[in-house]
Amino acid sequence: MTAAAIEARGLGKDFGTIRALEQLDLDVRAGEFFGLLGPNGAGKTTTVHLLATLLAPTRGTARVVGHDVVRDDLAVRRAIGLVFQETTLDRDLTVQENLRFAGRLWNLPGPLAVPRIEGLVRQFGLLERRDDPVRTLSGGMRRAADLARGMLHEPRVLFLDEPTAGLDPRTRRSLWELIGRLRQASGLTVFLTTHYVEEAEPCDRVAVMDHGRLVALGTPAELKRTTGVTSLEEVFLARTGHALGETGAG
Amino acid sequence: MRAVYGIVVRELVRFLRQRGRVLASIGRPFVWLIFAGAGYAAVFAGRNEIDYRVYMAPGLLGMVVMFGALLAALSTVTDRDAGVLRMVLVAPIRRGTIALGKALGATVLGTTQAVVVAALLLPLVHLRPSIAGALLAAVAVVLSSLAMGALGLALAASIRSLENFAGVMNFVVFPMLFLSGALYPVRHLGPVLRLVAYVNPLAYGVDLLKHALLGAWASAGYGGEMSSWLDIAALVGFAVVGLVAAAPLLAREGGVTRTAFRQRV
Ligand SMILES: Nc1ncnc2c1ncn2[C@@H]1O[C@H](COP(=O)(O)OP(=O)(O)O)[C@@H](O)[C@H]1O
Ligand SMILES: [Mg+2]
Numbered sequence: 001m002t003a004a005a006i007e008a009r010g011l012g013k014d015f016g017t018i019r020a021l022e023q024l025d026l027d028v029r030a031g032e033f034f035g036l037l038g039p040n041g042a043g044k045t046t047t048v049h050l051l052a053t054l055l056a057p058t059r060g061t062a063r064v065v066g067h068d069v070v071r072d073d074l075a076v077r078r079a080i081g082l083v084f085q086e087t088t089l090d091r092d093l094t095v096q097e098n099l100r101f102a103g104r105l106w107n108l109p110g111p112l113a114v115p116r117i118e119g120l121v122r123q124f125g126l127l128e129r130r131d132d133p134v135r136t137l138s139g140g141m142r143r144a145a146d147l148a149r150g151m152l153h154e155p156r157v158l159f160l161d162e163p164t165a166g167l168d169p170r171t172r173r174s175l176w177e178l179i180g181r182l183r184q185a186s187g188l189t190v191f192l193t194t195h196y197v198e199e200a201e202p203c204d205r206v207a208v209m210d211h212g213r214l215v216a217l218g219t220p221a222e223l224k225r226t227t228g229v230t231s232l233e234e235v236f237l238a239r240t241g242h243a244l245g246e247t248g249a250g
Numbered sequence: 251m252r253a254v255y256g257i258v259v260r261e262l263v264r265f266l267r268q269r270g271r272v273l274a275s276i277g278r279p280f281v282w283l284i285f286a287g288a289g290y291a292a293v294f295a296g297r298n299e300i301d302y303r304v305y306m307a308p309g310l311l312g313m314v315v316m317f318g319a320l321l322a323a324l325s326t327v328t329d330r331d332a333g334v335l336r337m338v339l340v341a342p343i344r345r346g347t348i349a350l351g352k353a354l355g356a357t358v359l360g361t362t363q364a365v366v367v368a369a370l371l372l373p374l375v376h377l378r379p380s381i382a383g384a385l386l387a388a389v390a391v392v393l394s395s396l397a398m399g400a401l402g403l404a405l406a407a408s409i410r411s412l413e414n415f416a417g418v419m420n421f422v423v424f425p426m427l428f429l430s431g432a433l434y435p436v437r438h439l440g441p442v443l444r445l446v447a448y449v450n451p452l453a454y455g456v457d458l459l460k461h462a463l464l465g466a467w468a469s470a471g472y473g474g475e476m477s478s479w480l481d482i483a484a485l486v487g488f489a490v491v492g493l494v495a496a497a498p499l500l501a502r503e504g505g506v507t508r509t510a511f512r513q514r515v
Contacts, residue, residue: 104256
């Protein structure tokens with residue numbers, strides 16, 4: 001039997017008086033493609049950062065591939081990859097230098113890291129640009145490099161925090177093809193956050209979040225059926241009383 | 251530890267790529283030697299126990315270490331701003347390891363710059379240290395770089411935005427320099443300032459450098475003023491305090507800046 005990739009029980013986070021995440025109960029199965037859909041300020045990034053051990057929970061617990069995010073934070077970080085909402089690459093270093101740096105941070109010996117970097121750079125269409133400073137790359141290429149960085153240590157769970165925000169539709173599509181191929185190749189669990197319904201559509205299951213609270217959870221088909229509507233957009237509207245495009249938190 | 255090595259290598263590569271920073275770090279002490287040296291030499295004139303330029307040499311090396319290590323450590327502020335710090339924080343390494351890597355990066359940069367400057371400066375002022383003196387000077391440079399790097403890191407980790415950066419630099423760097431004995435002996439200071447000098451890591455570094463380089467002038471009152479062991483112990487102490495303070499500060503708010511956060515809201 002495969003352990004749950006992510007289990008959250010009553011997980012919550014306050015920033016001063018702001019309740020960014022109320023009380024989250026969530027199970028994500030290993031190998032699942034899971035989407036967290038919600039408007040800006042819903043609490044998606046907070047959720048990801050809690051699961052990735054970057055924030056300490058105010059209440060509740062969470063386990064990622066069986067490791068507690070508070071007590072066993074190193075084991076959690078070893079098992080996950082995280083592509084942040086904004087790029088984390090060093091803009092002054094080249095793509096290759098950034099990946100080498102990441103390889104060392106993840107304790108990959110050179111003989112293991114070098115061929116892996118080579119493979120990722122090739123697969124992600126960065127081969128010709130690998131010796132250029134990241135600063136000179138287009139937004140889409142930078143995102144691809146971020147993704148390569150997140151996959152370098154072959155994580156079991158990959159968190160993608162609004163990976164395509166700010167990219168043009170064509171670049172978004174090619175990035176999605178890339179992510180699709182990664183999933184097929186490795187049985188990777190993907191935890192995606194997004195505020196685009198069309199990106200949540202292909203997910204195995206979708207959690208809809210608003211104001212730090214889950215308002216719906218299920219496969220896209222289930223959600224539409226139980227709500228009696230034909231699109232996830234309408235699911236959101238029916239469950240929250242406002243449209244997804246409007247900012248959730250004030 | 252591979253992660254520490256990775257962090258140090260990145261600091262080095264970044265430094266060498268910023269040509270302006272390299273030139274400034276090497277040129278700065280010579281500018282001080284010419285301008286401050288000329289002024290103070292005039293004031294010192296008539297006292298011919300020591301050439302003021304020789305007296306300045308340990309202080310100038312201390313200054314190189316200070317700027318080199320401090321600026322390297324303060325790059326943590328830009329790392330936070332640019333998001334790179336988050337890549338480091340999501341890696342499976344402890345916060346203490348990150349602090350150590352950053353501080354060692356600052357140590358390597360501070361030490362390398364001091365060695366390059368020493369190779370140019372000491373012949374220029376006709377200062378020829380003994381072998382033992384040169385070794386002690388090396389110890390002083392490494393320990394001072396480490397102490398300044400670690401304290402600079404704690405400072406950088408507690409700064410949230412680039413705007414605060416310049417102010418902090420002026421508030422920290424110049425008092426530290428003037429109260430270090432780099433330009434005049436600490437014992438000439440009033441009691442209050444002298445007390446401040448005793449919590450100044452650069453003062454111990456410069457003092458140790460004077461032990462190393464000005465031994466010949468010690469009897470005339472221009473050598474180190476405290477014991478070398480006290481200097482060494484103080485520098486190690488500052489390094490430990492800096493590292494211990496920096497580690498938890500680095501991870502605050504998941505390495506997200508106030509500015510980055512403001513933009514999102
Ligand atoms: N570091 C922080 N300090 C204070 N408030 C924060 C911080 N990070 C997020 N918040 C607040 O928490 C709420 C959820 O934010 P976030 O998780 O970033 O939402 P999302 O990723 O869905 O846009 C928002 O109201 C936001 O203003
Ligand atoms: Mg977000």
